[in-house]
Amino acid sequence: MAGRSHGRKQAAGEAPEASATLAKARDISRKIEKAIEEDPGQFRVLTGDRPTGHLHVGHYFGSLHNRVRLQNAGVETWLVIADYQVITDRDGVGPIGERVRSLVADYLAVGIDPARATIFTHSAVPALNQLMLPFLSLVTESELHRNPTVKAELEAAGNRAMSGLMLTYPVHQAADILFCKANLVPVGKDQLPHIEQTRVVADRFNSRYGKVFPRPHGLLSEADMILGLDGDKMSKSRNNTIELRMDADETAKRIKKAVTDSERFIAFDPENRPEVSNLLTLAGLAQGRSPREIAEKIGDAGAGRLKAVVTESLNDFLAPIRARRAEVEADPGYVEKVLHEGNERANAMADATLDEVRKAMKMVY
Structure with a gap:
């Protein structure tokens, strides 16, 4: 943490x-x-x-x-x-x-x-x-x-x-x-x-x-402390997580419902904009890049674009893990x-x- x-x-x-x-x-x-x-x-x-x-x-x-x-x-x-x-x-x-x-x-x-x-x-x-x-x-x-x-x-x-x-x-x-x-x-x-x-x-x-x-x-x-998609602590019991076993479609559905805020301009500000910053942190971890850099690239494209970036980043990152998991589950x-x-x-x-x-x-x- x-x-x-x-x-x-x-x-x-x-x-x-x-x-x-x-x-x-x-x-x-x-x-x-x-x-x-x-x-x-x-x-x-x-x-x-x-x-x-x-x-x-x-x-x-x-x-x-x-x-x-x-x-x-x-x-x-x-x-x-x-x-x-x-x-x-x-x-x-x-x-x-x-x-x-x-x-x-x-x-x-x-x-x-x-x-x-x-x-x-x-x-x-x-x-x-x-x-x-x-x-x-x-x-x-x-x-x-x-x-x-x-x-x-x-x-x-x-x-x-x-x-x-x-x-x-x-x-x-x-x-x-x-x-x-x-x-x-x-x-x-x-x-x-x-x-x-x-x-x-x-x-x-x-x-x-x-x-x-x-x-x-x-x-x-x-x-980094990662919050759940509802802005609260990420927890199995709160159903606010992206599970490793989920497929790409389920991941997209979960992220689409993620809490953000009313501001269109995307900025990394953990203290004042924790939900948006949390999504940027997830994208940054998946991409191996700074969340601020990702925020600057999104700019005023809004929460819809932010969620699309997070979805793509996580699905790309998790793809090999999920493929390996499928092999394990098959045996x-x-x-x-x-x-x-x-x-x-x-x-x-x-x-x-x-x-x-x-x-x-x-x-x-």
């Missing part, structure tokens, strides 16, 4: 300590990027998604392309399909099997290589989830309540009680990261507290029982094979880590 860089004026309303934390995270991320160039083999990445819907262009530009970049740079990559986390804030799992397979198809379509990356699901790796038991003993209830994601969920819940799984969500994420001893987690600035919670878990375990876990770092994403056995082999690798890693944890805790009898 994009933010102001170190050295610029502090954002309005941002606490000084938050600004300092973000500046430090950016500095660490720059050093990590240089270290990756020198020796990618020293890093192991853990990242992933909840299978609550289909992946969209916000996911691609926000994280998927970066995962492929890190994989291609030689960084060992682990991708968790967090199916257990679907029920943190929902009463059921929905069509979860179809959504899990859709995630795998999207990963393969954008360039994730199962020979270099491990794709697995929470529910298929018992030892990963068992790590939550000792990890929960290392954190306090008040610490969990202070986590920004937990606080936001509590505020949004209204009269509905928070589930125990939602409250312990940060610890489950720590288990995701530490089960494979990942030391690098690509994140947006809003997710930095989760990395800090994981570091706390690792530090406390190592202090109490002996060194087992690395201290992971967040690799801060500088991706469902391949998707099953990728997931089965990834789950096997994840289980082997989790079993080994859990054995090490039990030995450190003197619980091998």
Whole structure:
């Protein structure tokens, strides 16, 4: 998620300590990027998604392309399909099997290589989830309540009680990261507290029982914040996205309904014209050009021309991804094979880590 860089004026309303934390995270991320160039083999990445819907262009530009970049740079990559986390804030799992397979198809379509990356699901790796038991003993209830994601969920819940799984969500994420001893987690600035919670878990375990876990770092994403076509946050649940799996016609229909404003002259002004600027950002990302440059070219041609440019840009950009996805979908056995082999690798890693944890805790009898 994009933010102001170190050295610029502090954002309005941002606490000084938050600004300092973000500046430090950016500095660490720059050093990590240089270290990756020198020796990618020293890093192991853990990242992933909840299978609550289909992946969209916000996911691609926000994280998927970066995962492929890190994989291609030689960084060992682990991708968790967090199916257990679907029920943190929902009463059921929905069509979860179809959504899990859709995630795998999207990963393969954008360039994730199962020979270099491990794709697995929470529910298929018992030892990963068992790590939550000792990890929960290392954190306090008040610490969990202070986590920004937990606080936001509590505020949004209204009269509905928070589930125990939602409250312990940060610890489950720590288990995701530490089960494979990942030391690098690509994140947006809003997710930095989760990395800090994981570091706390690792530090406390190592202090109490002996060194087992690395201290992971967040690799801060500088991706532009992409809004939905309605001008709100791009979200699978709001139906305001361009999904990677959509065809060119469906993409055109979605963009045609996108919110703009009443001004005919097209300009890139994120503060005063967020909807228009968001469409320009999408076109810029797809074309690899500055959104301001695209705006200048459109000029006074109006919102109709802007939407046509965005449609053409995205459809051209997504065409090879969609072609690859069609190939993957035509061979469902391949998707099953990728997931089965990834789950096997994840289980082997989790079993080994859990054995090490039990030995450190003197619980091998």
